[in-house]
Amino acid sequence: MAGMNSNAVVEQQLIAATQIIEKQLDAEIERLDNLDSEDLDAIRRERIAAMKKRQQKKQEWIANGHGDYGELYDEKDFFEATKKSENVVCHFYRDQFDRCKIVDKHLKILAKTHVETKFCKINAEKAPFLTERLKIRVLPTLCLVKNGKTKDYIVGFTDLGNTDDFTTDMMEWRIARADVIEYNGDLLCPPTSGGRGGGQRMDIQHKRTIRDGMKRNDSDSDSD
Incomplete structure (x- = not known):
């Protein structure tokens, strides 16, 4: 009987953890869906800047014999x-x-x-x-x-x-x-x-x- 109760507790904990993860995913999806054009432009600019920085670093490496x-x-x-x-x-x-x-x-x-x-x-x-x-x-x-x-x-x-x-x-x-x-x-x-x-x-x-x-x-x- 004790074993069954223990299994039930573990199952409830897993269900609760799954629900928390699902809520977090839903919240992230909602956040992305609600991004306006300015937010998307900001993300795009950050990515472009990161790509340019990486490319510049790569050119420096190659110039240094890499x-x-x-x-x-x-x-x-x-x-x-x-x-x-x-x-x-x-x-x-x-x-x-x-x-x-x-x-x-x-x-x-x-x-x-x-x-x-x-x-x-x-x-x-x-x-x-x-x-x-x-x-x-x-x-x-x-x-x-x-x-x-x-x-x-x-x-x-x-x-x-x-x-x-x-x-x-x-x-x-x-x-x-x-x-x-x-x-x-x-x-x-x-x-x-x-x-x-x-x-x-x-x-x-x-x-x-x-x-x-x-x-x-x-x-x-x-x-x-």
Whole structure:
């Protein structure tokens, strides 16, 4: 009997909650229906202004080298890039490493689809001071920078499914976890072959920052 009463209470609560939601929807619909031409014009102007601002920002990004996957030639270029761009993804590589070429393939694609972020790469052998300062021991390593501060690292392919055949979507998802690109998918669920956010939910801890140091175990190392 107690169970039946409990079920009845829950059912009443659900009905009440549904009614509240319906009333809120009805009120919003009524509000939209009652908008006069001045209100609609104001909304339209706001949207146009937002679109113009976004387009202007996009032009600024492109003028700053966004949209292309470019090469940085020394430490000075790296620090300059992190000063000029709010979001930076920098790939530390060596020419002889095949895995670095795999990363290049994916970052070339992402650079074109995420113009809000500067994608670049730097030869670790030409930037010894920087690689030492960032404690980079394994290549490829991606350094993810936001507002001039290192937020995260992607070291080798461990966070990308631990395979050389990971997808561009997987790389995009992993970079997005550092909040250096705009992403609409589920950050807790890595993408599957079928698309974004369809994989098993997982929790990847953020990588070490500059101060923390980094433990590396990838097969490609710049100390080879």
